[in-house]
Amino acid sequence: EIVMTQSPGTLSVSPGESATLSCRASQDVSNYLAWYQLKPGQAPRLLIHDASTRATGIPTKFSGSGSGTDFTLTISSLQSEDFAIYYCQQYRIWRTFGQGTKVEIK
Amino acid sequence: QLQLHESGPGLVKPSETLSLTCTVSDYSITNSYYWGWIRQSPAKGLEWIGSIYHTGLTYYSPPLKSRVTISIDTSKNQFSLNLNSVTAADAAVYYCAREIAGRHAFDFWGQGTVVTVSS
Numbered sequence: 001e002i003v004m005t006q007s008p009g010t011l012s013v014s015p016g017e018s019a020t021l022s023c024r025a026s027q028d029v030s031n032y033l034a035w036y037q038l039k040p041g042q043a044p045r046l047l048i049h050d051a052s053t054r055a056t057g058i059p060t061k062f063s064g065s066g067s068g069t070d071f072t073l074t075i076s077s078l079q080s081e082d083f084a085i086y087y088c089q090q091y092r093i094w095r096t097f098g099q100g101t102k103v104e105i106k
Numbered sequence: 107q108l109q110l111h112e113s114g115p116g117l118v119k120p121s122e123t124l125s126l127t128c129t130v131s132d133y134s135i136t137n138s139y140y141w142g143w144i145r146q147s148p149a150k151g152l153e154w155i156g157s158i159y160h161t162g163l164t165y166y167s168p169p170l171k172s173r174v175t176i177s178i179d180t181s182k183n184q185f186s187l188n189l190n191s192v193t194a195a196d197a198a199v200y201y202c203a204r205e206i207a208g209r210h211a212f213d214f215w216g217q218g219t220v221v222t223v224s225s
Contacts, residue, residue, distance in 0.1 A: 001168065034211035038146075043218070044201065049211040056213075087152050091210035094167060095142075097152035 006098035012106040023071040023088035032092040108133040110216035124189040128202030136160045140205035147198035197223045
């Protein structure tokens with residue numbers, strides 16, 4: 001099983017600042033990597049697939065990069081609606097998720 | 107716009123079978139997509155359970171494979187999850203979702219349904 005490790009576990013960010021989230025795969029997943037945003041009581045939201053392709057309707061403030069084993073999600077100019085938990089997911093072999101990074105208001 | 111809605115008992119007894127159904131609205135389940143089940147728990151975060159194609163072809167998470175069955179009913183535009191021999195570790199929010207065509211990221215999700223395991 002491919003293990004996905006996200007860091008940090010919690011990221012404290014002031015509104016208006018940027019956030020950089022990391023995701024590392026235990027083996028090469030090429031660019032088969034997605035990012036999701038989860039908020040309580042809401043359906044999870046796909047942000048990025050194929051490591052860097054924004055999903056339909058996702059604003060340009062969300063950007064993904066990386067390939068192989070190391071990936072990054074960058075969120076620019078955080079607003080109140082961006083504070084949430086973010087998960088990465090690989091789909092190179094089966095589908096496995098990271099444990100999540102909580103982005104909280106500083 | 108495609109919508110997915112999970113339904114089923116919110117409480118299951120240990121050792122019994124958890125059964126959930128996902129109803130897909132405003133979109134035909136027979137289009138060329140995979141449909142999946144994912145769960146979220148405090149202990150494990152998000153965990154993929156399995157996925158099914160409209161033909162009935164299934165893929166299951168290896169750790170859960172021995173206990174999981176996913177089926178599809180194209181006449182009702184629904185797909186279902188059965189997870190047998192449940193324990194407290196199976197308590198979670200269960201989501202159904204659609205996989206992107208040609209990829210296995212999930213682009214549309216239901217709101218999720220809470221399942222508690224208790225006698």
